[in-house]
Amino acid sequence: MSLKTIVELADSPTTSVDTRSAGATSYSLEPRVWLKTIIDAAKKKLIATQYCYQTTLQKGQKDVVVPKRRKYIGSGAVTDGWGTAAESAAVNSIKLTNLSGVVVSPTPRSARIDISNEAIRVNALDLVKHAREELVYFAGDGVDWEIFSTLSNSTESTSTLMASQRIMGGDATQASEISAGDVITTDMIAKGKRMLMSTACMYNTLGIGEARSAESKNPWSNDPGAPFVSLIAPEQEEIFLTDSQFVNAAEYGSDRIVGNGEIGTYLGVKIVVSPNVTTYDASATHADGTTTVVAQHRCYMEKANTAAAIAYGLPPKMYVFDYPSELEKRLVLEQAFGTAIIHPDALVFMDVADS
Numbered sequence: 001m002s003l004k005t006i007v008e009l010a011d012s013p014t015t016s017v018d019t020r021s022a023g024a025t026s027y028s029l030e031p032r033v034w035l036k037t038i039i040d041a042a043k044k045k046l047i048a049t050q051y052c053y054q055t056t057l058q059k060g061q062k063d064v065v066v067p068k069r070r071k072y073i074g075s076g077a078v079t080d081g082w083g084t085a086a087e088s089a090a091v092n093s094i095k096l097t098n099l100s101g102v103v104v105s106p107t108p109r110s111a112r113i114d115i116s117n118e119a120i121r122v123n124a125l126d127l128v129k130h131a132r133e134e135l136v137y138f139a140g141d142g143v144d145w146e147i148f149s150t151l152s153n154s155t156e157s158t159s160t161l162m163a164s165q166r167i168m169g170g171d172a173t174q175a176s177e178i179s180a181g182d183v184i185t186t187d188m189i190a191k192g193k194r195m196l197m198s199t200a201c202m203y204n205t206l207g208i209g210e211a212r213s214a215e216s217k218n219p220w221s222n223d224p225g226a227p228f229v230s231l232i233a234p235e236q237e238e239i240f241l242t243d244s245q246f247v248n249a250a251e252y253g254s255d256r257i258v259g260n261g262e263i264g265t266y267l268g269v270k271i272v273v274s275p276n277v278t279t280y281d282a283s284a285t286h287a288d289g290t291t292t293v294v295a296q297h298r299c300y301m302e303k304a305n306t307a308a309a310i311a312y313g314l315p316p317k318m319y320v321f322d323y324p325s326e327l328e329k330r331l332v333l334e335q336a337f338g339t340a341i342i343h344p345d346a347l348v349f350m351d352v353a354d355s
Contacts, residue, residue: 046140047261047274048147051229051304053342056312057106064311065101068342071162071218073098106313106338109146111138116328128329132318135333139316143337144276150308150339151231152278152287152298154347157203162215163344165195166204169296169352174206175286180294182353184236186245189266192301192348193228196220201345206288217345220303228269231300233277235354237263240271269301286351299350307346312337 057064073094113131120127157163168174169182195202201217204210222228232240240246240263250264250271261272278287278298286292302308313336323330341347 046144047231047272047276048144048151048308049310051231051272051302051308052147052339053305053309054312055104055309056315062313063103063105065103066309066311066340066342067099067101070098070100071216102309102340102342104309104311104338104340106311106336108314108334108336109139109142110332110334111135112330112332114323114326114328114330116326118327120329128320128331131331132320135318135331136316139333139335141276143310144274146337146339147308147310148231148274148276148278150341151300151302151347152349154307154341154344154349156288156349157201157213157217157345159203159211160214161203162201162213162217164341164347164349165202165345166349166351167191167195168204169350172351173204173209174290175280175288175292175296175351176290178292178294178296178351178353180353180355183239183355184232184299184350184352186240186243186249186266188350188352189230189269189271189301192230192350193222193267193269195348196228196301196303196346197222206290218343220306220346222268222303226303226305229302229304230266230269230271230350231277231302232271232273232350233279233297233299233354234273234275235297236299236352237271237273240266288351295354296352297354299352301348301350303343303346306343307341308339309342310337310339 053066055064055066073096113135115127115131155161155163157165167188169178169184169188172178172182197219199216199219201213201215202210203213220228240250246266250266261274263271263273265271277300280286280292280296280298282292282294284292287298314334316333316335319330319332319334321330322328
């Protein structure tokens, strides 16, 4: 993207009116001091990115293909069996049909802030510095939202398709059946772990319930370099922290590096909290196509660096420059990225009520 293209974007400059805050009474003989430090708003930590497979394209590259082995031959990826020919006869040939690739196409995701020279001149704060911080945070938070959206829309397994599996709160079979009290439980962590590790691929039929697919899945392992991670919202964290079974069995703190948002491990699964976990208000259309009755979240359990990928076509890059014809400074954050599901069966949905 050329600079000429950037500066021709829609103009909505920040003026002195936008930055002066609310009115306040002042008297000439009662001096007032303005502190030049902002008491910051709360920032959401970037959670989902750290558990994705990440790659960056080089200049001149448009897309990236992430090669993958769909399943090992021993996991039922092919129907050819062991050689059964007689002694000295040729050994049966096995076809390699289990290799494929996932295309990730980064697209531009840029943002801009314009600040009038007048606003900069009359304000006690360093507006350019704070605008830069805003853009950096805005860009990072957008990446996190995009990854959670990609996870939420992963293909779900069927009676004949190996894909993402689902656990429902209470005895629900679809999001519209989730009611108050169908909250996350420690048993769901154990079940999700089993679903990732087993070759049995479970699917959920709306209105009927859970059954076993005709196709087997990968038996994922909980490895130190690619552990099992459960991504939950603060509402689910509260439920766990008031559950004596979770509190007594969870492991908190150690010499290992703790990722952003991680509150501990339970049954060997990292428990990570993010406010960006997919949320649904009551009467919202859920990812399964039904209408929710109560507020709920779609939480996840995944094998890190395996379920999803993010590819940067251009890592975040900041431009700060004068724009004299409009008497303002402009800050532009340019970036390009794309996300995709690599192994859908390395992901388990956990659809639960918030209370």
